[in-house]
Amino acid sequence: MLPNLFLERIKKMLSSDEYDKFLASYEIERKHGLRFNSLKADYDNFKDKNIDNIQLTEVPWAKNGYFYENEDRPGKSPYHEAGVYYIQEPSAMAPAAYLDAKPGDYVLDLCSAPGGKSTQIASTMNNTGLLISNEINTKRCKILSENIERMGIANAIVTNESPEKLTKVFPVFFDKIMVDAPCSGEGMFKKNLNATDEWSLENVQICSERQDMILDCAAQMLAPGGRIVFSTCTFAPEENEGSIYRFLKRHNDFRIVDIDKYNGMSHGNLDYYKTLITNSSIISEDDYDFYKTEIQKTIRLWPHLLKGEGHFVAVLEQTNEKLQSKPNYQRNNKNFGNKNNNLESYYNFFNDTICKLPLDGKLELFKDQLYLVPNGVPSLSGIKLLRRGLHLGTFLKNRFEPSHALALFLSSNLVKNSYDIDYDLAKKFIAGETFPCDLKKGWYLITVNGYSLGWGKVAGKTMKNHYPKGLRKNI
Template sequence: MDNKTYIPDDFIADVASYLPAHLTMDGFIASCRTGLRRAVRVNTLKMSLQEFEHQAAQLNWHIEPIPWCEQGYWLTRSAEEEANLPIGNTALHLSGCIYVQEASSMLPPMALATCLVPGEHVLDMAAAPGSKTSQLAALMDNQGVLIANELSSSRLKTLAATLKRMGVANCALSHFDGQVFGDYMYESFDHILLDAPCSGEGTVRKDPDALKNWSLASNLDIAEVQKTLIHSAFMALKPGGTLVYSTCTLTPVENQQICEHLLETFSEHVEIVPLNTLFPDANKAATAQGYLHVWPQLYDSEGFFIAKFKKTGSVEHLQQKTKKGQFPFSSGSKKDRQAFETSIKQQFGIKSLPGTLMSRDKELWLFPQHMETLQEKIKYSRIGIKVATTHKNGVKLEHEFATCLGHLATNNVFELDPAQAKAYFQGQDIRLDPPGPAQGEVVLTLCGAPVGLGKWQKAKIKNKLPRDLVLNGQLITWV
């Protein structure tokens, strides 16, 4: 930011009480008033790191690896391109190949990644807008089950849209206060990420008003919420499982003291997993306990806090709860399943899908593998991806069938050039010269990654992009 960034005197006085001796207050304030470097994460569900580096070179983007995340890069574009084309409207972003994500926010999933095993059950307890959820899904390679929970209805919609764009297929979304998981999903998860709601003190470099309503009383109020959430998370964790607790704030009230609450409450069943060797130079941010307390000036990033714990034994819970109501999905009719499977095999050469096909009314959904042990414990907003709708003449494929499974297609795939991609995302049909070679539906790709569906129609491909995803403004190209 700049000197207009609001930093209240009471906040500075509070920081002075816990600022490490090897750091200076002047250095902290100077960092808070300096703009952030842009960082992006490559979505390996859609693009390899090698291909991203090639594409970045072609675009004359300057990239620099982020040391704690193999998929992360600091990114610099020319002033001319920045002025003419928002990065969110570039081909790499629209295709879901990259996610614009602050560098230090990539740390919590990386702390969890060191112990991930294919096929496990993972919970992201406070998931929106989806940066860490989509990062976890990529680290899991779309295998196992990832439950992503979000309390806010509007943020849940944003989360769902993000996961579709990023090609995430192994996720179920829930819409609850995170306190429910300990009661309804007792010892159900192999790993849990609790990126807790917090006062956001570390975000001042991107939001000059982040500290506008700061007060110690507010810190204390938020800490009480954090205590209930970390307690719930620990109860939902399987014995032998791992819990990562993180915030984008700096105060020990919301960080170290929350960890101490966990350690005191479950003293016989929990141990700290030190993070001081998570990446080169991690020791610069490491506390005596083995947590990472990332100050803005340490790595030229946002402020962050990350702690990791292992549950060493089962904790008795005498007030477990059970969901009421009937589960709305079934295995569906054999006729509908066969119609869908025949359709994707004939049109796209897809012989099998990674998951379980389920039915609700006329909808066909693809659930993640190993979902059956979790699917009736709570009510979900959605499970997996909606792949098709059945009707009397067959099936209609859905947009997310393409964005999440289009990479499996071997037939009827069409790579969009920049002009065609611009037309597609603005809701226009794609003109063909010469006419298209086939009939029926086609998976459209951009930067080699699937972005949606079209339908062959002689001299054009009919646009099937959902109306709520149509974009306006400058896209893909810039002059």
């Protein structure tokens, strides 16, 4: 089922023995993975609550990453809906791990949807600093925003823009930038059989040209001494070694960071690119001798060498000493501004329900929606936004209704009233059912075995269900 031209190209890249092993890997069922959300849980916290007896083994290159068995279905669990973990292909966990985002960093995930890398980055930032998660495709951006919400992330702003437009807003701004670039997707042929029908050499070329533009935009937005991690899920050298080679030729103030590789990972190879490009004279002998060693610092993940699908990773570091001493470099702390200061009903809810909200930020009212916007955000006027930080809730006439995002951020120790339900009742709650209770009236954070799941509100002897109707499902 693999395209013949694709196989011919792979055959030129690999030895005959490796090529046979590469083909054989497509006869083996792909590996499945999940990553625990350290904002809520890790394996030690989870293992005693593992109701479905999911069998887990560690992914070596990703903290909190685990393989699970093919027969397990962790996506059909209340824990998944509570944001305890994120279902993610194991190889796809490597790029964000190499980004090495820290608490307090300013980070951009430039091509974010559906959110695997953004949520992985956020888990290492501990809801501090600023994460801009961007996706140019509107439909995919909505999925990204939902995943940011589900994982209880408070320091993220979700934008729906082109890289070129973001460059005008965030020049020389970010400490770390993740570029999981749009690509021909050859590494996902096993996961997505339809991808083989969409593959063509022309698309490889289109993707490589688009990657040049995206990387140039990322370079303009990177702060002095910052890091860019470039990744793809394809084998095509035009989009991997070629994209990095062309970038370094355009930007001599960047270098490739020589990072540790895990067992099964192999280095990038400039020969792949030189062998397959139509015009081999595009690489001079001097360039080849110099960049061959540099490109070996990049990483390839081959499906016949490790438990995961095809990926490529390069870690780039900005080295311009003049830029590092730029005298007028600063981050714009201008706030969006509040259009309505009538927040009494919010403060009434807060005083009645919340013990504390351990976050820095500024309140912003957008129409009838209230957000807590992370500090350090420049004016985003004219930028398409799907999420402006932590969505706190909605003003409805004379009352304030808390958001699902706020519930998923909170934990029982941060609220005055919480109600823990068991695994089976949690399934019914997610489906929209109410249940009887004998509690004082008011808002309650509903948790499942300690993990926040949503809001309930006691009226009479009933816990009314405030799980969002658009998210309700039978699991």
